[in-house]
Amino acid sequence: AQSVTQLGSHVSVSEGALVLLRCNYSSSVPPYLFWYVQYPNQGLQLLLKYTSAATLVKGINGFEAEFKKSETSFHLTKPSAHMSDAAEYFCAVSDGDFGNEKLTFGTGTRLTIIP
Amino acid sequence: DAGITQSPRHKVTETGTPVTLRCHQTENHRYMYWYRQDPGHGLRLIHYSYGVKDTDKGEVSDGYSVSRSKTEDFLLTLESATSSQTSVYFCAISADTGNTIYFGEGSWLTVV
Numbered sequence: 478a479q480s481v482t483q484l485g486s487h488v489s490v491s492e493g494a495l496v497l498l499r500c501n502y503s504s505s506v507p508p509y510l511f512w513y514v515q516y517p518n519q520g521l522q523l524l525l526k527y528t529s530a531a532t533l534v535k536g537i538n539g540f541e542a543e544f545k546k547s548e549t550s551f552h553l554t555k556p557s558a559h560m561s562d563a564a565e566y567f568c569a570v571s572d573g574d575f576g577n578e579k580l581t582f583g584t585g586t587r588l589t590i591i592p
Numbered sequence: 593d594a595g596i597t598q599s600p601r602h603k604v605t606e607t608g609t610p611v612t613l614r615c616h617q618t619e620n621h622r623y624m625y626w627y628r629q630d631p632g633h634g635l636r637l638i639h640y641s642y643g644v645k646d647t648d649k650g651e652v653s654d655g656y657s658v659s660r661s662k663t664e665d666f667l668l669t670l671e672s673a674t675s676s677q678t679s680v681y682f683c684a685i686s687a688d689t690g691n692t693i694y695f696g697e698g699s700w701l702t703v704v
Contacts, residue, residue: 486632513695520682520695521635567634579625579650580693582634
């Protein structure tokens, strides 16, 4: 069974500082990995996804994530935080069965940006 | 935005009453999903569908049933609502661009 662990349910960073949100996964097959963002009272928006192509994945809004198989990690980063980045972020894993993507989500990390 | 509409968006209901949530898509995608979101649990899959009349259970299916009589509609029914089913429910669809799921705006359900 696949699973996802997000370290830190709450992360606070200063505006302009590096954002690092941690995600570790467990999967019995080569995984497909995703980061989603959720703004208050809204649905989830896809930030980026890893599907076994490049290990460094660039997403929207300046975010990127690096797939590290040896560490079973897929941490999300952004060099310089902006106030608009305040949201909840979810890491998710799927077994990659195309068209039948039953995602398993982490419990989420709420990102707060300090002015 | 993916063409996903959930209804109702907000509902308060009493324990023991039946409730149906509707998900409507305009994308003609084959796969549709219902997730629930609860604090400390992230999103958990309730049921999913891989075609008209083809559905299967997810991680937390007890107390829920689904139906899909048309490609565009996926209904989630709580046969007899309980307080533990107070949650935010998200419908999602699989895009044909490869391993991507798009989510609706959510339905807030409160069972009192």
